[in-house]
Amino acid sequence: MIDHHLVVLPVVLPLLGAPLVLLVRHRVAAYALALTETGAVAALAVRALIRTSREGPLSYLLGGWAVPWGIEYRVDTLGALVAVLVSSIATVVLVFAPRSLARDVPRERHYLFLAIYLLCLSGLMGIVVTGDLFNLFVFLEIASLSSYVMVSLGPNRRALTAAFRYLVLGTVGATFYVIGVGLLYQVTGTLNMADMARLLPTVSAFRTVLVAFGFITAGLGLKAAMFPLHAWLPDAYTYAPSAVSAFLAGTTTKVAIYVLARLVFGVFGPGLALDRLPLGEILLVLGTLGFVIASAVAIFQSDVKRLLAYSSVGHVGYMVLGLSLNSVTGLTGGLVHLVNHGLTKAGMFLAVGCMAFQVGSTKLEDLRGVGRRMPVTTAAWVFGGLGLIGVPATAGFVTKWYLVSAAVEQGAWGLVALVVASSLLAVAYVWRVVEAAYFRAPPDGVDGEIQEAPLGMVLPTWVLIGATLYFGIFASAPAGAARRAAEVLLQVAR
Amino acid sequence: MTRSPVLRVGVKILLPYIMLFALYVQFHGDLGAGGGFQAGVIFAAAMILYSLVFGLEAARRVVPPRVAEVFMALGLLLYGGTGVAGLLAGGNYLDYAVFSPHHPQHGQHWGIFAVELGVGLAVSAVMLSIFFSFAGRRRAE
Numbered sequence: 001m002i003d004h005h006l007v008v009l010p011v012v013l014p015l016l017g018a019p020l021v022l023l024v025r026h027r028v029a030a031y032a033l034a035l036t037e038t039g040a041v042a043a044l045a046v047r048a049l050i051r052t053s054r055e056g057p058l059s060y061l062l063g064g065w066a067v068p069w070g071i072e073y074r075v076d077t078l079g080a081l082v083a084v085l086v087s088s089i090a091t092v093v094l095v096f097a098p099r100s101l102a103r104d105v106p107r108e109r110h111y112l113f114l115a116i117y118l119l120c121l122s123g124l125m126g127i128v129v130t131g132d133l134f135n136l137f138v139f140l141e142i143a144s145l146s147s148y149v150m151v152s153l154g155p156n157r158r159a160l161t162a163a164f165r166y167l168v169l170g171t172v173g174a175t176f177y178v179i180g181v182g183l184l185y186q187v188t189g190t191l192n193m194a195d196m197a198r199l200l201p202t203v204s205a206f207r208t209v210l211v212a213f214g215f216i217t218a219g220l221g222l223k224a225a226m227f228p229l230h231a232w233l234p235d236a237y238t239y240a241p242s243a244v245s246a247f248l249a250g251t252t253t254k255v256a257i258y259v260l261a262r263l264v265f266g267v268f269g270p271g272l273a274l275d276r277l278p279l280g281e282i283l284l285v286l287g288t289l290g291f292v293i294a295s296a297v298a299i300f301q302s303d304v305k306r307l308l309a310y311s312s313v314g315h316v317g318y319m320v321l322g323l324s325l326n327s328v329t330g331l332t333g334g335l336v337h338l339v340n341h342g343l344t345k346a347g348m349f350l351a352v353g354c355m356a357f358q359v360g361s362t363k364l365e366d367l368r369g370v371g372r373r374m375p376v377t378t379a380a381w382v383f384g385g386l387g388l389i390g391v392p393a394t395a396g397f398v399t400k401w402y403l404v405s406a407a408v409e410q411g412a413w414g415l416v417a418l419v420v421a422s423s424l425l426a427v428a429y430v431w432r433v434v435e436a437a438y439f440r441a442p443p444d445g446v447d448g449e450i451q452e453a454p455l456g457m458v459l460p461t462w463v464l465i466g467a468t469l470y471f472g473i474f475a476s477a478p479a480g481a482a483r484r485a486a487e488v489l490l491q492v493a494r
Numbered sequence: 495m496t497r498s499p500v501l502r503v504g505v506k507i508l509l510p511y512i513m514l515f516a517l518y519v520q521f522h523g524d525l526g527a528g529g530g531f532q533a534g535v536i537f538a539a540a541m542i543l544y545s546l547v548f549g550l551e552a553a554r555r556v557v558p559p560r561v562a563e564v565f566m567a568l569g570l571l572l573y574g575g576t577g578v579a580g581l582l583a584g585g586n587y588l589d590y591a592v593f594s595p596h597h598p599q600h601g602q603h604w605g606i607f608a609v610e611l612g613v614g615l616a617v618s619a620v621m622l623s624i625f626f627s628f629a630g631r632r633r634a635e
Contacts, residue, residue: 005581005586005587008581008586008587012574012577012578012581012587015570015574016570016571016574016575016578018567018570019566019567019568019570019571019574020567020571022563022564022566022567023564023567023568023571060586060587061586062586062587062588063580063585063586063587063588063589063590064585064586064589064591
């Protein structure tokens, strides 16, 4: 029974959980319900991952309507992997959330936050599993609208402007996407992705298809915060509540990159996107500029959350670079970085959330000396930071290894140099926090009061950081799935 | 709030017909123009008209914000729950045909009926909540 509905349940459970939480309203009961739901979604996603790797893609027809007319949910190994990533980060962050929220959000609004959190999870899972272009737009809007609300809940009033900016740019992105889908529908008369992929080669000479392609890539680029379309991201991640920053940083941009890869390669096909159109060159330049410039900008930030936000823009650059290289190794690197960076960045935002919980600030100057007061949390920052840099035995290294190998395959030595140089920039920004935390005297007045964060916050942080270390050493599971997915995506319509 | 007796009496006469029309649009939606969304908007418009003429407080007494919140949730639950009911009855999610194994069309009809009712509830509650929060904001300043 559950196996038959495996693809649809991860979307339906949180979608119905949200109104239930709204009805329950009681803070503890609502939280228990939300945590059960997210945990169940994660379990279902893991089950889907196991089944897809054994049996191939799973398909589900909504309402039992046949394929080109009805909405199909379709999940392959890569989709299941992203689903596992999103739902497990959602679960871990939700375990972390209550204490952190108690400080950031008024108590009587917690149940509203939980409802919105579940809606966002439902939207993200929907984006991942759907095989229908318009249905994807609907879920994109569900996920985005709920993200705007969650960002606006931040403790600082500037969260409101950050959320508004995110709303305006996010809406532009979604509009671009739906314009593109509309144009494609006009030409092909279908919205099903597989059907679209079958029909597109016959009509790909039309300018309408090219315009649609441009709109869709630009729209998804905005959602993914691809440099230079990242203007919404730093403020949104900085002013959102800590738990929200961690959840969004680990999931939303990753899901957008996943959709970009799925549409560019799986629907338009590499023949159109990379051979006939210069998308590869464009993404190569933008991705490289992204990780070089954003990493450099991150060094000069005085707020740790903003530093991490710029680092996120940089890491989206690596994923974009992976998509641009038009080789299985490169695409594997880009896709596996979705998982690696999602875990790393969510873990680091949780570490910063622990610091913010105890210190009451995320300004670098206020975090001086925190390394001695909060050794476990700061150690999480250090190991997460090593992952951002790409030190061997961390998950970040696996990605950089694939990206550098792909660049070497193509003889692009300049690119190799830039990737390595950007790692040095990452050393610089990670080090700034390490230096402040370990080697500076604490600011006057707050000395003895700061202690280690409670176990309920430190443990989730370390679960994520520990996962990045685990996948740094035992990299074959995610990398293998990414590699199979890359092979499938690059073979389409060749 | 207005003291004009013409407006007050006029609105009192109009209100039942607006609400009745909302119900007509709701339940006749599968045969003619209309459906849950339109019905929800019309129903909420009736309440908004009431609050424009009789004041926000009066409207809040009729539909407290908490009630609007509950109806929002119930509407979504009714929609999603209908889908899940199809799932439990042995079909796929949102498959209404299984509600009536011998006459799938009847099943589809009932399913759409319930779903549209959910949409109507949720939409009218959301419309009202949006109106309340904006109107309440202007009063505070």
